Amino acid sequence: xxxxxxxxxxxxxxxxxxxxxxxxxxxxxxxxxxxxxxxxxxxxxxxxxxxxxxxxxxxxxxxxxxxxxxxxxxxxxxxxxxxxxxxxxxxxxxxxxxxxxxxxxxxxxxxxxxxxxxx
Numbered sequence: 749x750x751x752x753x754x755x756x757x758x759x760x761x762x763x764x765x766x767x768x769x770x771x772x773x774x775x776x777x778x779x780x781x782x783x784x785x786x787x788x789x790x791x792x793x794x795x796x797x798x799x800x801x802x803x804x805x806x807x808x809x810x811x812x813x814x815x816x817x818x819x820x821x822x823x824x825x826x827x828x829x830x831x832x833x834x835x836x837x838x839x840x841x842x843x844x845x846x847x848x849x850x851x852x853x854x855x856x857x858x859x860x861x862x863x864x865x866x867x
Contacts, residue, residue, distance in 0.1 A: 751783045759857075762794035768802065774813035781820050793826050797857050801832035806841045811849075818850035831857055 753772030759765045818828040828851040
């Protein structure tokens with residue numbers, strides 16, 4: 749499913765991968781979040797993996813977008829995990845982080861799945 753600025757793909761029975769496109773405008777997020785949530789609800793999703801491989805830096809606006817998306821999907825019982833975070837983005841993230849993010853992180857989808865099964 750394509751929404752404006754992202755590509756949302758079902759990658760498992762209850763798993764989805766959200767890939768931001770270059771055209772993503774995080775300032776116009778209400779409609780986008782609504783579309784993502786609608787698709788996740790219809791499919792009975794349990795996890796949303798957010799691919800950060802193309803995001804070289806995370807600024808406060810982008811961080812707020814990630815947190816808002818994670819909190820919204822958590823309200824429908826979907827866990828959000830950011831994957832493929834670049835080192836520069838991770839470094840930038842911790843520079844302004846004042847609270848624990850609403851999302852989890854993992855190097856790869858399989859890394860998070862393995863750690864979740866071992867808990």
